[in-house]
Amino acid sequence: MLTIENVLINTRGVRYAKASRFEAPTPVEWDGVRGSSQRGPACPQPPSSLLPVVGDSVAGLTFDENCHVLSVTAPADASGLPVMVWFHGGAYVTGSGESRKYDASLLASEGVVVVSVSYRLGIFGYLHDNLGLQDQIVALRWVRDNIAAFGGDPANVTAFGQSAGADSVYALMLSTDEPLFHRAIMQSAPLGARGPERAAMTEALRAFVTVDASTPADEVLAVQQQVPAMAAQFAPAGGMPFGPVLGDVDLTSAASRIELLIGHTADDGSPYVADQPDAWEVVTELVFAGPARQFAADWTAAGGQAATFNFKWRPEGAPLGACHCIELPFLFDPDGWTGAGMLAGQEPDPVLAKTMRGLWAGFARNGMDALPSRSLEFGG
Template identity: 85%
Template structure:
């Protein structure tokens, strides 16, 4: 039996202000999903479906949900950061319901944080939200049966990019392992700081600007950002200073990888470019990070997820591993699945690898270079 506690507020903040921690009220088993940050429709709607269906919207969206086995005690903790290019998505989404993952003997925490202009126009507030959420886990997760000394941060796409930033920003030892799924690390580089400075000049909003007007201005940002090359494909997100991996590598074990056709949804009409985009944005940067992590004194492994249902129109595309990791009901109707269900054997394997890594780190992996699916 599992207990899910949804919509727990971990922080509060005025618009463009740093988050202030909120003390947990101790209530377990609440069923009301929390709000999603206000956002435009996802650019991957046809691929993955509506990830915020049924949710309310509120810029005060600093909430999290916890799924844990009943009577759990001292279990590994996995903290999930959703993707969506830092402009869409929510940890409260049905797509990230974690009952099957938690049934493997872990406690799963799903975090929502400020997005787009609300979270990344000034001072990387979305990243600060995430750090406060990790402190909430440290302080409260034992009440759910989790072990605060054994925490894995994991995320996909912008969520994986978030985990990368958190590895560098966390000076408190808030987590001990990390899984980066399809992090668009190729969209990072020297252009990002310049682009963010230009974005802050371009976007003219303040604390009194109506939400709908903020989103209208935000929708104009991609055209402005296009001149910054690959970085312009993800104009919002944390800006990292000089990167030194050594401190993080000494304390965090890393599993990093991608799907075989990660780039396909972004150049869907040009199949000849799928492999190139996948390599530039996702695959090569993942391999390089693993090598750099090892060179900095850490332990790292890589994976390549090739699984896909018959007739998948974009192959093993960006987000394809998610229905194999979370409860597949939330993914019914996703275009990338072509009306099929995830293969249950492969799904069980993926969940076993992820939770095994969360439990025992590198010792649980059958290889330092993993291949899933075909």
């Protein structure tokens, strides 16, 4: 049996691409070096609006627009293991795959290789040409070409993410026919904020944001902080002003080759209307839960296989219930989440955490056959 003692952090901060501002990413050939403990940079960003809820996800990291890095966590004796590629959340404006909060040692101890990806955010990544999405595609190609050296199987890759990371998985499934991954896990994807207004909103953003390649990064961020007020007129998409813009989508091709696990937390919407408890359920249903159920149904109708989950665990006295992000300390090292307001000073249930990690890794290994039900519930 694998234990945490024989899990090796193979390398951090591996550069998979480089890019000048507002330019497409150019792949960087891996030099074959493993074993670095140095965390790579995060994209320049403002403080997270969820800082009181989850804590500082970029504490201790440097900032650089050339944030095209990834980290790999794998069992020391890995050979031909399933691969799980993590895309972090943060509304496409905050976060980093290099965050201590996404330490994947416990997940890798379930017999998988975990890759955490960082990509350009906000104005840097999503004002022009879906550059952040292009970054993610280049990272997945890096995984395809190099992960065997870490003991991973490039023919068995699961893309998974939470919040904007889950929305990224959605966009990745529907924007390319390259067989870069074979299963997908979407956690609390804000699909209700993805609608016909997004294309028009992005065009308006391009007119509103008057920065260029020479504008200092701190000035870019100052302009970015003005965007939400302008984008509010494009509700509901305006609730997440940045993100990939997709044209008409056809699920058929992706559904035929990708198994899907999609779900939400019971009170996903609570941080966004924290002072209106009566609205928690409404926001959760409109932005997260209802669209997740509908997408699973559409995926099945398009010929694919889909399962859903609802994460209901909440710590006693939690100010926001089973809120957005509450499941993350169950997948990753809970020490990285110490002090997060959403936990109300309590520890994640270790038994439930082990169960959840086992199911996520099992799905990555064997797909639907690993799930006890097509409708999962955790806690409650």
